[in-house]
Amino acid sequence: MARLQLKNVVKSYGIYEAVRGINLEIEDNEFVVFVGPSGCGKSTTLRMIAGLEHITAGEIVIGDQIVNRLGPGKRDIAMVFQNYALYPHMSVRENISFCLEQQKISKEEIQRRIVTAAETLHIGELLDRRPGQLSGGQRQRVAMGRAIVRNPKVFLFDEPLSNLDAKLRVQMRTEIKRLHQLLPTTTVYVTHDQVEAMTMADRVVVMNGGVIEQVGPPQELYHRPVSQFVAGFIGSPAMNFMPATLVSGGKGLLVQLEDGSSLPVPVARIELYERHVGKTVTFGIRPESISDRQERPGFAEIQAKIDLVEPLGPETMVYFAVGDRGLCACIDPESNPKPKSTMPLSFNMNQMHLFDPTTGRSLAMG
Helix, strand or coil: CCCEEEEEEEEEECCEEEEEEEEEEECCCCEEEEECCCCCCHHHHHHHHHCCCCCCEEEEEECCEECCCCCHHHCCEEEECCCCCCCCCCCHHHHHHHHHHHCCCCHHHHHHHHHHHHHHHCCHHHCCCCHHHCCHHHHHHHHHHHHHCCCCCEEEEECCCCCCCHHHHHHHHHHHHHHHHHCCCEEEEEECCHHHHHHHCCEEEEEECCEEEEEECHHHHHHCCCEHHHHHHCCCCCCEEEEEEEEEECCEEEEEECCCCEEECCHHHHHHHHHHCCCEEEEEECHHHEECCCCCCCEEEEEEEEEEEEECCCCEEEEEEECCEEEEEEECHHHCCCCCCEEEEEEEHHHCEEECCCCCEEHHHC
16 A cells, blocks of 8 residues: 655657646545546556556656656556456466466465455356456456455556446446455546546546646536536536626626526625626536526526437436527426427526636636
């Protein structure tokens, strides 16, 4: 178990900077998830931590040791890959024990660790099978078992669930989180799936274009995104965005949309935004903050013509337009909306966000 630090870490391929001077401290036993779109630098960062990529500049520190010049085998880390990386000609038992045998660990200790890992991961009955006889979820458990028996300082997961079907991904997500509770170890997990990030992480690191956009607990990123990029990436369905102008209206402020409709800014938010009056802004609101519930304090109602309806069981998604911008709302399935019908929808303005359309930064962050 160890603390992990990235200090001004840079990775360049010729003139292209894949990772541009990132700084991050991951505490001992913390579960941190890197998330972002393809090409954002998250997997490159993981590979630099593992020693599979040389860093161009900066320092990587595991515990109290700078590991820049150490090979992967000397960093005391264990990595679980997307493609499992199991030896097809070996049994599950042999796959799990292989790295321990290379370290000249006694047969008794190897057997003890295999049994412990097999019990933890519920793969005891699979130990004599070969990878070709296993399902995708079973192979991933074996790959995790191989990592567990090493008792590393840091666990690294490189998109381990992306090859599994949707139902199995949910199951394995739960198992990995349970495993971390049973065997608390500093863990870095990379994924492009923001749902995995939100449900598993102690803290989420959102990357974009080789830099860290925001780091924080999942709920902080959801409720207080520092940028339009983070707001749009975290949350499913994604946040709605539309151009608007912030104007004075009577004793308060209004968000004036491009179709001419106006939404009042809650009193509690006026001081936060009043210095931006007269500016063009990007108005953001999540689908779950638009509903068919009756107006309440801080809610603003519009009449919406429904274009498309998606029943999802516990909730129904409806799609409509404001001006030429398509929006999404999450409503009560009991409402039973119909395409091409008109219905009142309430915007919970207590959950609104405003962004600078040029920089993308949240106006709430100064």
